[in-house]
Amino acid sequence: MKEEGVKILNEKDSISDEIANLIKIAREATNSAYAPYSNFYVGAAALLEDGTIVKGSNFENASYPLCLCAERVALASIHSQYPGAIVKMMAVTARNPSQKTNEPIAPCGACRQVLLEYEQKQKEEIKIIMFGEEGNVAVCKSAASLLPMAFDHSFLSK
């Protein structure tokens, strides 16, 4: 991964307690994933400005296009339960019982777009922390840096 604005941390790098805790909670969130079709259990944990942590997990459907990603489940939950809350960072991970994940798990394109919308709405960057069951942790400074040349509100005239 060589994207601009993404830092890769390995075992030698120290991780703040705040990030370590968010990683632990994102891992826990994979346990509530409903993923009978992909077998890819995704967990997300978002840290709000007041210290609240909101979890999300993927929620699949037999009608595949209706599947919801963990990141968007977390953001929708924040939007409805904590209107106006500022999201400081989000940790994302996944586990796959048939093949251990050992690379940072990056949000899909749809989630990047939704994270960017949330980031622009709150006018503060959302740090994205990505990791698998083992291996390196990737830290991205903002949703915007995960989605270059994004389509956003600036294209829509009023």
Ligand SMILES: [Zn+2]
């Ligand atoms: Zn997604």
